Amino acid sequence: MTEATRVALVTGASSGIGAATARLLAERGMRVAVNYLRSVQAAEQVVKDIEAAGGEAMAVRADVRDVAAVGAMVEQIGAAWGGVDVLVHNALTPYVIKTFQDMSWEELGGKLDDELRAAFVVTKAVLPAMTEQHRGRLIYLGAVPGHQPRVGMIALGTAKAALTQFSRFLAQELGPHGITVNVVEPGPVAETRMSHVVADEQKQRQVAATPLGRLALPDDVARVIAFYAGEDNAFMTGTTAAVNGGMAMY
Numbered sequence: 001m002t003e004a005t006r007v008a009l010v011t012g013a014s015s016g017i018g019a020a021t022a023r024l025l026a027e028r029g030m031r032v033a034v035n036y037l038r039s040v041q042a043a044e045q046v047v048k049d050i051e052a053a054g055g056e057a058m059a060v061r062a063d064v065r066d067v068a069a070v071g072a073m074v075e076q077i078g079a080a081w082g083g084v085d086v087l088v089h090n091a092l093t094p095y096v097i098k099t100f101q102d103m104s105w106e107e108l109g110g111k112l113d114d115e116l117r118a119a120f121v122v123t124k125a126v127l128p129a130m131t132e133q134h135r136g137r138l139i140y141l142g143a144v145p146g147h148q149p150r151v152g153m154i155a156l157g158t159a160k161a162a163l164t165q166f167s168r169f170l171a172q173e174l175g176p177h178g179i180t181v182n183v184v185e186p187g188p189v190a191e192t193r194m195s196h197v198v199a200d201e202q203k204q205r206q207v208a209a210t211p212l213g214r215l216a217l218p219d220d221v222a223r224v225i226a227f228y229a230g231e232d233n234a235f236m237t238g239t240t241a242a243v244n245g246g247m248a249m250y
């Protein structure tokens with residue numbers, strides 16, 4: 001099997017890290033399904049860019065929390081190209097930035113439910129083809145607050161910590177099926193929707209706290225995702241890769 005025939009599904013690929021990842025995986029020879037929820041034009045633009053560069057891609061709409069929609073999306077990909085070989089679960093469901101004392105259970109529990117439900121639903125949908133073919137790459141997006149508390153980030157951090165532990169259980173269970181499972185954990189990333197709402201002063205503080213002297217770009221994160229996605233990267237599983245320029249060291 002050559003790299004050219006592998007199929008990748010990138011969730012939340014109409015923006016930020018997901019869009020950069022879709023472009024890079026296509027450049028590396030994979031057929032890429034560009035998942036989105038609302039931003040149809042942006043998703044179609046990612047597909048156009050990939051095609052213009054000589055790659056193969058399709059835009060596929062589905063709410064990653066919705067079993068029926070995700071099932072239909074994976075069927076659509078399967079009908080066109082066959083089973084998904086590489087899942088990059090990247091979609092960012094909303095969360096509030098607040099202290100614990102100001103937060104309601106609905107806010108914290110809602111983020112936990114969205115994060116884990118989406119990971120569960122998308123993984124369940126791609127797994128039958130991976131186990132049948134005895135190969136696969138599952139890659140999830142973590143975040144620094146999933147490892148180290150940051151003020152106001154309890155909802156995101158608790159959800160990402162749960163996602164990381166979920167991925168380790170999968171690594172243990174799915175290793176015998178030839179499937180690797182890893183997490184890519186960025187620090188703050190420029191040119192994403194979140195970066196547009198962060199104040200310049202806070203960005204300057206983040207840069208000052210980063211030994212490599214700048215914020216990550218979506219491409220920095222995409223390259224690490226592509227490393228895990230590579231067919232020749234067959235013996236790393238259950239790991240988390242920090243992509244934060246040294247801002248957090250564990």
Ligand SMILES: NC(=O)c1ccc[n+]([C@@H]2O[C@H](COP(=O)([O-])OP(=O)(O)OC[C@H]3O[C@@H](n4cnc5c(N)ncnc54)[C@H](OP(=O)(O)O)[C@@H]3O)[C@@H](O)[C@H]2O)c1
Nearest residue numbers: 012014015016017036037038039063064092141189192193
């Ligand atoms: N940005 C950062 O600084 C940063 C730092 C650490 C970790 N991360 C992680 O990296 C991942 C990507 O973040 P990002 O900042 O690049 O994202 P982003 O620019 O905010 O884009 C979010 C993407 O998720 C999609 N999405 C949202 N809800 C969805 C749903 N229910 N179903 C399907 N797609 C959905 C959006 O699609 P539509 O627009 O089409 O709805 C969009 O493509 C996330 O898991 C995030 O936690 C980001």
